[in-house]
Amino acid sequence: MxxxxxxxxxxxxxxxxxxxxxxxxxxxxxxxxxxxxxxxxxxANILNKDIVLFSKAFNDKNLHIFLYQLYILLKSKIPIDQAISLLKDSYSNKRQKIIADIHKEIISGENLSKSLDASGSFPKLVTNMVEVGENSSNLPEVLNNLSKFYKNKVIFEQKIKNALIYPIILILVTFLILNFLVFNILPSFEEVFRDSSMQLPFLTRILLGFSRFIRDNFFIVSSIFIAIILALLVYFNSNKGKSFIERLKLKFDLYRIFLISNFVNMMRFLLKSNLTTARAIEIIADSNENESLNKDLQKVRQDIYEGLSLSESLKSSKIFSDFDISMIKTGEESSNILEIMDSISEYYEYKLELKQEKFISYFEPIMILILAVIVGFIVISIAMPMFDLINTI
Known part of the structure; x- marks a missing residue:
């Protein structure tokens, strides 16, 4: 929260x-x-939290670049305060102000992790890992690993966005066609039928009545539509709404696979940074936004502190499958957990690509069918009285 x-x-x-x-x-x-x-x-709620109109000051792509720049400077033995000062001059606008504030904190005696956290512009994963790097005197390497992690995350999420482009285009095309028919085509036919004073079929009366109602009450309908959208935004930004959305998303296999893949990649990254399993789980739980996964991870962390292995702790989770647990157990028993995590990551990347292709292959014909039914209904509703009108001539 x-x-x-x-x-x-x-x-x-x-x-x-x-x-x-x-x-x-x-x-x-x-x-x-x-x-x-x-x-x-x-x-913070939708009324009083800081509103970002376009994007976060440091999105994943910005983080990848910023962390890599900082890694290069620290690797070159440049002191942290000078490194931040140099980075400040290479940015502009909001990001420059944030880095300037971080620089002030550092020269006043704060360490980097607390300065980043105080800015409120960096994810918990970054601030936690920077703290780990400071405590282990291995900050440059940690920054390099973080940069690679966010680079891979950007590539991975871009694949998801690419998979959604076509469905979104289809939805927009359907919406535009409906608007064009309601506001431009149907009024013309309505005038023709009105002049003929013929008895219209039931389907035609429904269609023309709907079109007339939308045109005559456009501002009322638009206001109601906007009010519903705003109410949904307020609800979905509330804790109850977020919890509902998270539970709903977990019902979709594609999202669950994405969640597991993200967890495995983070776990692999943290273990490669020489963190203990318990500490890695703690950081992931602190950095993750999915409430259901967080509850599972809090239980997993507690089980690990009580002496259970990671694979045994994950058995109580509703998100991870028997395959995941079995693979992790194999890695623990062979003392080769990093290679196993690499294998699981590759497996889920491959599985995610298959799910994306399957999703598009199902979504495309469904949307085309819906569009065909809507347009077909309109065409039939218009064609029936047109044939009757022609026959009477």
Whole structure:
């Protein structure tokens, strides 16, 4: 859950920002860990949270570039404050301001991880891993691994977006055709039928009545439609709405595969950074936005602390399959968990591509069929009285 906060720094400067926490107490604790004294904490909702009109200041692509630049500078033995100052000059607008604020925090004595966290512009995975790199004196390597992770994430998510382009185009075409018919074609036929004063078939009366109702009440219908959209946005931005959407998405195999693939890639990345399994699970749970997966991972982490292996801990999960658990168990027993994680990642990337192709192969004919039924209904409704009109001439 996201909370907005107002806090005071050690020198009395007022700070405002957002922080991800399970409740207000947890948010206050995390703010104090940053070295600030919380003054006001409130839950961020659609009315009071910071609104981003176009995109986040640092999306995955920006993160890949920023982290790689920082890796190169630190690898070249440039001090962290100078490295951040150099990066500040290579950015503009909002990103430059964020990096400038991070630079101020660093030169005032804060470390990089807390400075990144205080900015509220970086994912928990980044701030957690930077903290790990600082504590292990291996920050450049961690930044390099993070950069590679976000690069692969961008490539992976682009494949998902490419798979959705065609279905979205079909939906838009269907919507535009319906609008063109309702506002341009049907009114012309309505005038012809009205002048003929003939008895129209039932289907034709329904179609023309619907078209007339939409035209005569366009602003009312549009207002109701916009109000419904806004109400849904408010609901889906609430905790209850987000929980509903997450449960709904888990019913789709494509999303579940995407979730597992993302988990495996993160786990592989964290284990390669020499983190313990328990710490890796903790970071993934802290970085992940899916509530159902988070609950599973919190239980997994607790089981690992109690002495169970990762594969045994995952058995209680409703998301991971027997295949996943069996593969991870094989890796644990052979002390070769990283190679097993690589294999699982490759398997799910391949499976995801197959699911994408299958999704498109089903979606395409369904949308074409729906479009054909709509257009066919309109054509038949218009053709029937036209034939009757011709026969009477």
């Amino acid at each position: 996201i909370y907005k906060y107002k806090a005071l720094s050690s020198d009395g400067k007022e700070l405002r920002g957002q922080i991800d926490a399970s409740d207000k107490s947890h948010a206050a604790l995390k703010i104090r860990d940053l070295g600030y004294r919380p003054v006001k904490i409130s839950e």
